[in-house]
Amino acid sequence: MTTPALDVSGLTVRHGDVLAVDGLDLRIGRGETVALLGPNGAGKSSTVSAALGLVRPAAGGVRVLGRAPADAVRAGCVGAMLQHGGLPTEARVGEVLHLVRRSYPDPWPPDDLVATTGIDGLLGRPVEALSGGQRQRVLLALALAGQPPLLLLDEPTSAMDVEGRRAFWVTMRALAARGTTVVFATHHLEEADAVADRVVVLAGGRLVADGSSAAVRSAVSGRSVRLTAERLPDDLPGVTAVTRQGAVATLATADVEATLRALLDHRVPLTDLEVRGASLEDAVLTLTTGAAR
Numbered sequence: 001m002t003t004p005a006l007d008v009s010g011l012t013v014r015h016g017d018v019l020a021v022d023g024l025d026l027r028i029g030r031g032e033t034v035a036l037l038g039p040n041g042a043g044k045s046s047t048v049s050a051a052l053g054l055v056r057p058a059a060g061g062v063r064v065l066g067r068a069p070a071d072a073v074r075a076g077c078v079g080a081m082l083q084h085g086g087l088p089t090e091a092r093v094g095e096v097l098h099l100v101r102r103s104y105p106d107p108w109p110p111d112d113l114v115a116t117t118g119i120d121g122l123l124g125r126p127v128e129a130l131s132g133g134q135r136q137r138v139l140l141a142l143a144l145a146g147q148p149p150l151l152l153l154d155e156p157t158s159a160m161d162v163e164g165r166r167a168f169w170v171t172m173r174a175l176a177a178r179g180t181t182v183v184f185a186t187h188h189l190e191e192a193d194a195v196a197d198r199v200v201v202l203a204g205g206r207l208v209a210d211g212s213s214a215a216v217r218s219a220v221s222g223r224s225v226r227l228t229a230e231r232l233p234d235d236l237p238g239v240t241a242v243t244r245q246g247a248v249a250t251l252a253t254a255d256v257e258a259t260l261r262a263l264l265d266h267r268v269p270l271t272d273l274e275v276r277g278a279s280l281e282d283a284v285l286t287l288t289t290g291a292a293r
C-alpha cells in the first residue's frame with residue numbers, strides 16, 4: 001500500500017491548559033482534496049500546525065508522506081499557507097519569491113508560478129504594501145514554489161475577493177488533477193462543498209464526521225421549505241424552526257410532506273416555493289452543536 005500523505009494517529013495537542021486536539025485519528029491518501037471543517041476553536045489549525053512540526057504533540061503524532069513532519073518540511077515535500085503566515089517586511093515580492101524558489105532543488109518555473117497565482121502585477125511591490133488578499137496570493141506562490149506533493153492550507157481564501165477565490169480554487173483543482181494532495185481548513189462551506197472530495201468535521205478537538213460532502217449532508221435528515229408568505233399558521237407539522245427575511249420564510253422541517261399538506265390545508269399560497277435538502281452548512285452546524293466541550 002502507498003504511504004498516506006498524512007497519517008494522524010492518536011494526535012493530542014495541548015496549548016497550556018487548553019486541550020486543542022483530543023486523540024485524533026485521520027488518514028489522508030495521496031491525491032485527495034480534503035476540507036477540514038468545524039467551528040472556531042475546533043482544533044483545525046492545531047492539527048495543521050502539528051502536521052508541519054510547529055507544535056509538539058502531547059501524545060500521538062503525525063507522519064507526513066511517511067516521515068516526521070519536520071523532515072518532510074525540510075525535504076520540501078510540504079507547501080503551507082498559515083493564518084498568520086509571515087513575510088519579510090522590508091523586501092519586494094519578487095525578491096522574496098526569488099529567494100524561496102532558490103532554496104528548492106526543483107522549483108516551479110517562475111513565469112508559470114507567477115501567472116498561476118495571479119501575482120504578475122505585484123512583483124515590484126514592497127511586501128508591507130500588499131492588501132490582505134494580495135498577501136494571500138503571494139503566500140500561495142511561496143507555498144507552491146518547491147512544487148510540493150502536499151499542500152496544507154489554513155483558511156487560504158479568508159481575505160480574498162470573489163474573483164480571487166474563484167481563481168484560487170481553479171488553481172487547486174488543477175494541482176489536484178496533477179496528483180497534489182490538498183488539505184485545507186475553511187469556514188467557507190460552499191467552497192468545501194464544491195472543491196473537496198472529502199470533508200473532515202472537527203469539534204472540541206475530535207473528529208465528528210468524515211466522508212464525502214454528500215455523505216456528511218445526508219447525516220442530517222432535515223430539509224427546508226422556503227416560500228414567500230407574510231403570515232403562516234402556527235404549529236405546522238414537522239417544522240422545527242422558522243426564519244424570516246422580510247416576506248420570505250424558511251421552515252426547517254423533519255417531514256416535508258406533512259408540512260406542505262398542512263400549508264395547502266390552510267390555503268397558504270405556495271408562492272416562490274423551494275424545497276431543499278440539508279446544505280453542508282446545516283450538516284456541520286448540526287454535527288458540531290453540542291459536540292464541542
Ligand SMILES: Nc1ncnc2c1ncn2[C@@H]1O[C@H](COP(=O)(O)OP(=O)(O)OP(=O)(O)O)[C@@H](O)[C@H]1O
Nearest residue numbers: 015018019020038039040041042043044045046047
Ligand atoms: N497558541 C495558543 N495558546 C493557547 N491556546 C491556543 C493556542 N492556539 C490555539 N489555542 C486554543 O486551542 C483551541 C483550538 O484552536 P485552533 O486554532 O486549533 O482551532 P481552529 O479550529 O483552527 O479555530 P479557528 O476556526 O478559530 O481558526 C482553541 O481553544 C484555542 O483557543
